[in-house]
Amino acid sequence: MKDYFGTTEPDAYITSEFAGATRSWRKNLNGNWAQDANGVMDLKGFYEGSLIFGNRFKNTSYEVLRQLDRIDGARLSVADDFIRNNLGGILHNNPEFYEKLLRVNSKEAGPDFTFRGEIFYYEKGGRRVSQFHMSTGENLLVSVLHSLHLRNMDRASLNKPCIMFLDEIELALHPSSLKRLVGFLKEMANEFNYAIYFSTHSIELIGSIQPQNIFFLERHSDGSLEVLNPCYPAYATRILYDHSGYDHVFLVEDDLAKEVINRLLRRHSLLSSKLVHILPCGGYTNVIELAREVVNSNLVGRIATVSVILDGDVQREAEAYMLKHSIKNNIPLSFLPIESLEKYLKAKLFDNVDHKLLRKLNDFLFHQVSLTELIETYRSSGGSAKDTGGKRLYKIIEEELQRRKKSRADLVEMIVDHLVEFEIEEMNRIAAYLKGRLS
Known part of the structure; x- marks a missing residue:
């Protein structure tokens, strides 16, 4: 617990519940973490950390690196094609990009080697490259694919849940590779009944996820934490300046409102010589707050005009919310004659x-x-x-x-x-x- 979460307060605790079973970790009188278990919680999965923790950082001493650079090729065996093909497919859109992928584990290497787990190498053009000389993206992805392959092989029953946590995986991946990775993981989730969670600040990653699958963690001024779900990408990222350069930006509540406006813009030929962007934000309070941030921070530039269009059933609530929070700006506000x-x-x-x-x-x-x-x-x-x-x-x-x-x-x-x-x-x-x- 301390390795993953650092020094914690004496009254800190973690409790999880699944299918009627609970697990709690609390500090005992000696200040050590102790577990309290109730019921059977049969879960499998893996965690891949962003900077320090996770499979790709467990063999990072210089002595281990020198050992692995000198390893005899006879000790290496061919890695599974699942890892090789998906490594090439995700990073380069070519499953055959890596001619040969090799692997060695600590038991096969012999007593002179002091590393843990599995190390990968690839051969291309007659040159062998160890996992530690791969790019950060290759290093990250080969570890994730290896962990995923182990879980796939271990899935005796697809009725049992398997949870994966991937922490800021986008830090080492090109946006195009990231999109292919998300598509690949969706396939894996559907085939093997995985629940895969990303923590991320990437607009490319969030933009490819459905709002009902986005959980936005918002910390308020009093220290309380609120989880918003569903959450639209525009609200989760707040990176409206990524849409600067548009002539007009419409902030709406959901995908239905977006599609209605899109259809009418095309039907009435209102898009000629104009760049128009429609951003669903999820809920009238989200739209209003985002509009206020647009005004205060000039997030879309001085050229773009911004309008707010809310669902027709929230007019009274929206006006009351703006009055209560003293929200006054010159952004035009209108209401659709339809509900959510x-x-x-x-x-x-x-x-x-x-x-x-x-x-x-x-x-x-x-x-x-x-x-x-x-x-x-x-x-x-x-x-x-x-x-x-x-x-x-x-x-x-x-x-x-x-x-x-x-x-x-x-x-x-x-x-x-x-x-x-x-x-x-x-x-x-x-x-x-x-x-x-x-x-």
């Missing part, structure tokens, strides 16, 4: 059924288990009376989409098609506002 995606689905599919929308979604998205069956499951569960925000209904719908390899984006696209076709008057009102802002 979750509320919209509940209103149109359960409270007052829109048969045209129901048929459209059934025809294009719900081929095996119909939307009618899903809604009946929702009704019979008895939770609809308390589900004012529609989140319980949406969860049922989302789970079925995932089973059919569909996504929230597919659902949003269908809903916007319906809005543009059948709610013409309201869409025209939004279009008129956009024309006014972009003129």
